[in-house]
Every structure is written in C-alpha cells, then in structure tokens.
Amino acid sequence: MEDILWGLIIGFPLGLVLGLSIWCCCCLMNQKTCNTNIKTSLPIQVTGANPGTGANSDSTGTGQDSPRTSGWSIYMIQWLEGLIKRKNVASACGIPNYAFKDLQSATLDFSTIIGKGAFGSVYKAHMETGETVAVKVLGTNSVQGEIEFLTEVVLLGRLHHKNLVNLVGYSTEKGHQHMLVYDYMSNGSLSSHLYDENREPLRWDLRVQIALDVARGLEYLHYGAVPPVLHRDIKSSNILLDHSMRARVADFGLSRQEMMIPHTSKLMGTIGYLDPEYVSTKKFTKKSDVYSFGVLLFELISGRNPQQGLMEYVELAAIDAEGTGGWGEVADTRLDGNFDVKELTVIAALAYKCIINPISGKRPSIRDIVQNLYWTCSRRNQTQNVPDRAEEPCFEFDIPLSHERSFTELER
Secondary structure, three states, rough: HHHHHHHHHHHHHHHHHHHHHHHHHHHHHHHHHHHHHHHHOOOOOOOOOOOOOOOOOOOOOOOOHHHHHHHHHHHHHHHHHHHHHHHHHHHHHHOOEEOOHHHHOOOOOOEEEEEEEEOEEEEEEEOEEEEEEEEEEEEEOOOOOHHHHHHHHHHHOOOOOOOOEEEEEEOOOOOOEEEEEEEEOOOOOOHHHHHHHOOOOOOOHHHHHHHHHHHHHHHHHHHHHOOOOOOOOOOOHEEEEEEOOOOOEEEOOHHHHHHOOOOOOOOOOOOOOHHHHHHOOOOOOOOHHHHHHHHHHHHHHHHHHHHOOOHHHHHHHHHHHHHHOOOHHHHHHHHHOOOOHHHHHHHHHHHHHHOOOHHHOOOOHHHHHHHHHHHHHEEEEEEEHOOOOOOOOOOOOOOOOOOOOOOHHHHH
C-alpha cells in the first residue's frame, strides 16, 4: 500500500508535466499551421515589416530573381484575379474608385496636361474635396482587360513609401479609358530641374539628398514589397519632387504580362539607362535597376543627359580619375564649383561601381547604395555641426549584406 501511495505521489506530478508539455506543443503546431494557412490564402505584404530582414531579402548578394520568387508572383496574380472576378476587391482594399465625370471635371475636360509617357498622359486635377492629384489616363494601346487592370490597382495600392509616388485611386468605367490617380508632385520632375535653363540649378547638397531618396524608394521596391518590384525604367523624368523638394520614384508597374513572362524578348526602359547585360540576355534583374541608378547618379553629378553622350564622358573622366584620384571634372558647370570635392569623389566612385561591371552580380545592391549615401549625408551633417572635427576614416563600398537593418529602417 505504501509503495502504491509513493507511486501516485511521484507519478501524478510527472504525468501532469508531461501532459502540459504535449498540450503546449500542440498549441504551437496549430498556431504555426494557422500562420502558414494565412500566408497561403492571403499572399500580401504585412505593413511595417523590416525591408532588410524579410524572406524576400537578397541573401546571396547577387540581386538575381529566383524561380521561387517568380512562381510566387504568378501565384499571387492568379489568386487576385480569381478574387476580383467575384467582387470589387480594389474598392474593398480601401482604394477609391473615382467616377469618370468627377475626374473629367477636375481636369477641366482633360486640358490640364502636365506630362506624357509611354503608358499615357498625366493631368493635374483639382478635386471637389480641395485636394490636388495627378491623373494618368492609360493609352488606348493598352492590352489590359478590366480584371488585369484591377489586379494591378490592388498590387500598386499596397505599395506605400515616403519615396514613392503613391497610388491614391483609380477609374475603370465602361466606355472610358482606364485611369490611375496619384499624389500630385508640385515641383515636377528631376529632369526639368537639371535641364531647364529657366530654373535655378539644384544645390549640391540637394542633389545628394535626391540620390538618397531615390535609392530608398528603390530599396523598398526591391526588398520591402511583396512580391518584389523591379522598376525597369529608372530615369530623371521618372523622379518627381514634392513641395519640399524630396524625391519620389514614379512610373513603377506590375502589369500581368510582365509578371507572367518575366524575361520577355521586348526590351523595356529608356536608351542611355539600359543595362548592357539586360540588352544582351533579355533578362532583367534588380541589378539592372542598379545600373540605371548609377547612370542617374552621374546625371545628377554632371547635369548631362544620358542620351547625349553622358557615358562616353564618364569613361574619359574615369581614366583621368585613376591618375588623380578625383572626379571633379564631371561636376555640373552650373554648380560653379559649389560642391564638396570629397563627397563628389565618393558618390562618383559609387556610381561607377554600378555601371562598370558587365556582370550584374558584381554590382552593389541598392541596399549597399542606401547605406553609403546615408553615411555621406551623415558625415556632412556631423562636420557642419561639430567644428574642426577630425576626419573620419574612408569607408568601402562593399558593405556585407548580412547587415541586418538598412538605414532606411533606422530613419523611420
């Protein structure tokens, strides 16, 4: 009897602990299964996720787009299209559907044109609510049907970043062209500030800030968006400036055709900004965007048009820079020498690393670029705030990709 009593005293607590352990394991497994099901049934971005540590991060450092990423993109588009066929998901997602007559009235019968691009014309619109927006009327040559268009609206509507021109609405009434409604950028395009003689030349510090803004916008598209977004047409006319002269990336798209056929034979982009590897292989990657960004950096530095011999000029300057260690000759003459020579040398060297390598995998990632431009701006601010500050050691451009947090995230 005493042995039985001792057995109960010892066995009961052990059984209780074992039972609780099994119960906890079951709960954890159920929670994991639930989370997996949610991700499978609703493949959308979680707002506020760290763009530098997500599953879509380029952990290899090559910037290439894996087959798994492409498959995920196709699955997501097919899932959305099936859902949109059953109900108006775009409006349900909180993206306003504007009536055609309201946009027609706000644009004075589409007479307030402010720009024209490959995908259609853009009009300035004063809405009855008092807000000012930009309305892009897609060209009549668009092959998108209503389902494909609404799918793109849902995908674009989920991309929100302070350095992107964000989508704020759409219009898709029968009998009329599809329209996209965006935030209005009151200071126009970067190209107009670089080449319009009637405008004041951009200050050097503002050019550096614009470069950082654009890099942050691209970093979000490459690493923060789900699925990742390739811009495919980075150029100065697609960089818009808001009321405070902060830069935002415009004209990024996610058309169904591009997602379903990632490596189409038709070249996309603008001559002068095109990645030579993309031209030869017809394969566009994140590093193709990096090449275009490198061209844009030299455009900011020099004030020269990429379609008017900018790269030939850069190649000649690079030969001279190897001997002197400086890139001062490429500086925009409109700056009148008002720039930091060391900053220009660092940024020009970074831009050169984006374009010099014919093998795209050897170019820096856009995350590396953000980090380096951030340090350039930080160094200037610290030098201005702390007189006679000792010079900081020079830093390298090849920052390890294992760095867990981007400076974009640190500043938010």
